[in-house]
Amino acid sequence: MKFIYIEVDPERAAAVEAAGVDCVMVDLEINGKEARQPNMNTVISRHTLDDVAAIRSALSTAELMVRVNPLFDGTCTEVDAVIACGADRLMLPMFTHPDEVARFRDIVDGRVPVTYLAETPAALARLPAIAALDGVDDILLGLNDLHLGFGLDFMFELVADGVIEHAAHVLRMHDVHFGFGGIARLGHGRLPAELVLSEHLRLGSTQTILSRDFRQIPDGAGFAEEVGKLRTYLAEPLDFAANQAELIRITRAIAADIRARKAGG
Numbered sequence: 376m377k378f379i380y381i382e383v384d385p386e387r388a389a390a391v392e393a394a395g396v397d398c399v400m401v402d403l404e405i406n407g408k409e410a411r412q413p414n415m416n417t418v419i420s421r422h423t424l425d426d427v428a429a430i431r432s433a434l435s436t437a438e439l440m441v442r443v444n445p446l447f448d449g450t451c452t453e454v455d456a457v458i459a460c461g462a463d464r465l466m467l468p469m470f471t472h473p474d475e476v477a478r479f480r481d482i483v484d485g486r487v488p489v490t491y492l493a494e495t496p497a498a499l500a501r502l503p504a505i506a507a508l509d510g511v512d513d514i515l516l517g518l519n520d521l522h523l524g525f526g527l528d529f530m531f532e533l534v535a536d537g538v539i540e541h542a543a544h545v546l547r548m549h550d551v552h553f554g555f556g557g558i559a560r561l562g563h564g565r566l567p568a569e570l571v572l573s574e575h576l577r578l579g580s581t582q583t584i585l586s587r588d589f590r591q592i593p594d595g596a597g598f599a600e601e602v603g604k605l606r607t608y609l610a611e612p613l614d615f616a617a618n619q620a621e622l623i624r625i626t627r628a629i630a631a632d633i634r635a636r637k638a639g640g
Contacts, residue, residue: 376520376575376580376581376583376584376605376606376609377397377398377554377581377582377583378395378396378397378398378541378582378583378584378585378602378605379397379398379399379440379582379584379585380395380396380398380400380584381398381399381400381401381402381584381586382399382401383401383422383426383428383429383430383500383518384402385429385430385432385433385528386433388420388430388433388434388437389433389434390594390595390598391437391598392433392434392435392437392597393431393595393599394595394598394599394602395602395603395606396437396585396598396602397437397438397601398438398439398440398464398631399430399434399436399437399438399439399440399444400439400440400441400442400466400584401426401427401430401439401440401441401462402422402441402442402629403422403424403427403441403442403443403453404442404443404444404445404468404521405444405458406444406447407447415556415599418530422457422543423458425438425455426544427441427457427460427461427462427618428460428461429450431460431461431462433606437463438462438463438501439461439462439464440463440464440466440490441457441460441464441466441467442463442464442465442466442468442492443457443466443467443468443497444468445467445468445470446467446470446478446479447595450479450482451482454482454582456579458487462487463487463488464487464488464489464490465477465483465487465488465489465490465542465556466488466489466491466492466515467489467491467492467612468492468494468517468520469492469495469520470491470492470493470498471495471497471498471501472498472501473501473504473505473508476491476505476511476603477510479491480508480510480511480604480616485510487512488512488513489510489511490513490514490515491505491513491514491515491556492514492515492517493505493515493516493517493521493542494516494517494519495521495524495542496519496521496524496525496533497517499521499538499542501566502514502542502546503545503547503549504528505567506545506546506548506549507549511551511553512550512551512574513551513552514546514551514552514591515524515553515554515555515582515584516533516539516542516556517529517554517555518531518533518534518539518552518555518556518557518636519558521533521538522567525538527630527634528630528631528634528637529626529629529630530556530627531556531566531571531622531626531629532620532627532630533553534556534574534626535622535623535626536567536623538606539555539574539578540578541603542555543571543578543580547579552582552635553579553580553581553582554575554580554581554582554583554584554602555575555580555583556571556584557583557586557587557591558571558575558583558584558586559571559583559586560588560589560592560601560604560605561601561605561608562569562584563588564588564627565625565629566622566625566626567625568605570608570618570620570621570622570625571622572605572608573615573619573622574616574618574619574622575614576609576613577615577618577619584601604619604635
């Protein structure tokens, strides 16, 4: 399992690399994000090209991925600048159509690999066509914006009710590496991280983002311990059917609670 961590501090980036994180991500996406996520308890990054260069200098083995903005008039310039700053991989967010994916692929022109972040209902509906494109071999399913787009109460409803399972089936058919969502530390999260990891394995996912829960860890040694716990759990024999049933039960209870609180004002 490839673990991705969003980080802009060079010292901490080096520490999480030493702790076993496979990929450090700098997040340049800002266009339209505040409008999409008003009054949401989400993190909107304010990273810059200077941050890309600084993280590049801090890393020696971990991959440096940079999430750029959705396609816009300045995409060509942005891609050139990010690659010049040392990005190993780019991430394209918020696309809706195979044409956008193909356009971005052509702009990058094979200079670095690309992870395509499928996080709109339109992208999910068109996933077979997107996955069939030449050069598309890595897709991350973004639960947060997807659940907003579908009008759901809790992002893991997408996992509990089969939407991600269907997407996983499509991506496996096209031999596309994929992952989804974020993962908290073992023993943490309203929906236990253990159950989410079990679903990753059951569905064939190969990557996930370590959630902001990991920011509660004050030092590199603690970070390494928590990453080690995740890897140990992934190597254990798991009861996928029982874990899936429990994930569904807890997810539906959380969604019902969120809905009730919304209705209560």
